[in-house]
Amino acid sequence: MNDEKFTITISKTGPYKVEGPTKLVDDSGQPIETREGKPFFLCRCGHSSNKPFCDGTHNRQEWDAELTS
Ligand code: FES
Incomplete structure (x- = not known):
């Protein structure tokens, strides 16, 4: 079994x-x-x-980047 971990990082205003x-x-x-x-x-x-x-489009679009819990 592979012990390496992966990480998903949520950027504040992007992917x-x-x-x-x-x-x-x-x-x-x-x-x-x-x-x-x-x-x-x-x-x-x-x-x-x-x-x-x-593809970087998030920088040119208006969208709600706020995280919900
Ligand atoms: S998060 Fe970058 S294009 Fe959608």
Whole structure:
């Protein structure tokens, strides 16, 4: 078993940063390619043209970045 941990960091006004050993799959379980060993960023605003990844559009759109609990 792999003891390495992954971390998801919620940026205050942008995407989720995912780093560490993990795999990303779609809703049918098919893998979505990420750069091995590199962090990737998942869109949190809903405006990316490259979902599920952030493409920086959140910087040009108005959206509510506030977290709910
Ligand atoms: S969070 Fe960056 S484009 Fe959506």
